[in-house]
Amino acid sequence: MAEIVLKHIVKKYGDGFPAVNDVSLDIADGEFMILVGPSGCGKSTLLRMVVGLEDITSGDLLINGNRVNDLAPRDRNLSMVFQNYALYPHLTVFENIAFPLRLAKGQHSEEEVRDKVTTAAEMLELTEHLERKPSNLSGGQRQRVAMGRAIVRDADAFLFDEPLSNLDAKLRGQMRTEIARMQRRLGVTTIYVTHDQIEAMTLGDRVAVLKKGVLQQCASPRELYDQP
């Protein structure tokens, strides 16, 4: 579980205009925060800074009150789900989901790994597919595997970077429902980047709107989209 606080976060690539410009945001423990805005407004950059895949130029990133700017990704205990799934093609579904547990060397017995992967697979209806390779799965199943890998290791927070944008409309609807259900069940703090207004309206406790790296507003979907 985690409270994530961004204080005056700035990201400059080289000496250009800041990709993220003085963003401050308080994400409560268990909150589902949506990040929207036009292409190039800094959504991915912000997410990558939170997970630790991108250096923060200035400002403070606090997780449960601790400044984590200088912590390596592996020490932040956050799980990120990418748009392109980023599955390992040569590994089975089981081993793809187990991967984060195997990275944490010596911390999980084989029995524990099996238990955790089985539980995640059940939640995501992947039990029948555990021995298959990603190339033999549908887009929706691949996305489920990517989510399985994210939820398998008791992360403090989930970070989603447009996870559904490669799926067709019908699957997108199904997966949206599943993500909502999973997040409620696990109660894990979530930051979710999307272009899709339906996702923003239905999934989020709050929606943060970025434009040219600047936070324009942050409000509940009601306040944001039900305006007269």
Ligand code: ADP
């Ligand atoms: P979004 O996810 O909202 O589409 P990004 O975070 O990908 O936006 O990009 C924000 C800005 O930062 C854009 O102007 C983009 O061109 C720039 N940018 C992103 N990644 C890099 C990089 N690795 N090097 C230089 N500029 C980058």
Ligand code: ADP
């Ligand atoms: P390196 O250059 O050190 O190989 P990587 O980007 O491969 O850097 O990642 C290093 C560490 O970051 C890994 O040990 C992994 O735990 C963590 N990491 C990488 N991608 C993610 C992600 N999507 N979500 C959470 N942690 C990640």
